[in-house]
Amino acid sequence: MSLPSKKIIEIQDNVYSHEFKMLNHVSELIFNNDKCIECDFCAKVCPKECIGSPEDMGIESDLKRYVDIDKCIFCGICSFTCSGFALNLRINGEPKLLLIENGSLPELKPKELKIKETGQKIQKLVEGTTKIESTEKKVKTVENFVKECVVGALSNKETEIIVDKDQCINCYKCQKAAEKNYPKINVDVTRARIPNEGEVSSVWKRITEALLGLPAAITDLQGPTKKKMTEQVLNLLGKQAK
Template structure:
């Protein structure tokens, strides 16, 4: 019998596996750096952030190197010791950069067991051939008095989906490609003459009965604070137990 273990395996310079092995059960959170559009949706929905570490330490199991206070060349880093392999980030990830593999199979357990409802998404293909999906409705406004072409161009390049482009002295937004991710609004804080406001109003068409887990996820994604009721704990083991019992609903359903 082997003890539970967690480890990070660099498959190559693009793909990393974050592995949690328990007995003969292996959960892998797979991350592909080239697909990541640096939107930080994953950081917002991670239940480790929402519950145990929340506001006090601002710690999380996933986020940009800045958010995680870790030095890395990667766009996103995962703290495998804190990650509970619930797969919420992979369900939400607009860039299809994350996948939860359970015993080698791609799984969306929280959707399959009804903890998270299905929601509509719009998929678009980017110039580099990668796909991106839009999952929230809302709006974006850009006010700019910037006249310097190179600064306008530099700001347009901040958007990883290619939704921003320079047209004469203006910044144009391709609303189809914009996933309302706050990346440009955060970046605009470093541009004196450019101001961006992003509003996320709601998820695009949610099917099914939203529960407390979903309510918290939705609030966080919409840019507010939300705690996941039922998995709030100051204790990492209790948090894992709670998430495991959510995940194990699948087995109970199977028995009925």
Template structure:
């Protein structure tokens, strides 16, 4: 039995354990830096949001050092003061980069109690042997007016799952590989002649029924699309897709 404590433990160069010990209960959130795809899904689903000193800015318990306003060279950091060890970040992580252990057992209580459904996994293996899964479906469009092949190659390298490649002066997207993570759309802000539009229409197939937790997560991950995703029938979903793509087109035209 130990006194309550929360701490981050650097296990090795690639592994950080975020530990909460409370009397005879121990929870560990483990982050594997080398597997992180920098996709940002964990930040989006974390249920903890705190306004900081009345600023509009909201803080979750996990995110990039920039999002967390923490000085660190890690891709992702966890604030042990805010984290509640719920495992939502673990549940969605497409790179199997996060793990939650409760009293030494790998566990996701929110799935076990039916609050979150399980993903119907479609796992792919990257060239480096890492397992990756897609958790959402949608569309991605890249407009490239860049003429410098080196710049295009550098942009394609931004994708952690190898979904982008250059063909002459064009960027090709392997839509089966793309996990719709927004990393390239954020990176495009540093490229004058490349723009990216990504729309997440729906989650991949899941096992289980939606709950109130699930609905909240849909909104945070899918945004406005999440509301339309509440429609359950196949034909209505098709209609929703068509509407979202039309909206996407309109936005693209407006910005050009």
């Protein structure tokens, strides 16, 4: 038995274990930087706001996404919604999501895809649309914009931008890039629903609303639900440790 402790260890090249030891119980949130497709589903759903791009987290790092281990409660929700399978939660060495086991999270029905260039397996969690309007006349600029989509859903014919709707995971990455660096390109990503099966728990309802981009729901996630979820996870961990 040991005192609670947290640390980050690089367990292989570009793969990091965020480790939380509590009594005889070890939780690990594993992050594979190479697999991360910068979709930010993790940042949207985290109840503690402790995962995101280094820029959004206000730190300097070469990692695509950064976890503030001091705030992390090892709930695993980020891994549940990770489009690139870059995050995994393990409890005592086993892949495990306590919030699924206690019925707080449903069974998702994602569409399995592969990144066109690399063949890496990814998942499309949400159904929605991505519309692009462009008045950009420089082919080089359009080509650079198309490269913002790391899953290969964008292509161009000269200055015409084409969205492969079957490949698009509706992640907002190209929309954010357009808003920041491409004034003549306008992107509108909308998310409609998250296919799933199971009971609609209060935790899942708030996560769904946050992923679908409803601001009120995000505020709600950061309020009483966050406290409730923290208590729920710590309770579950305590039960597991017995």
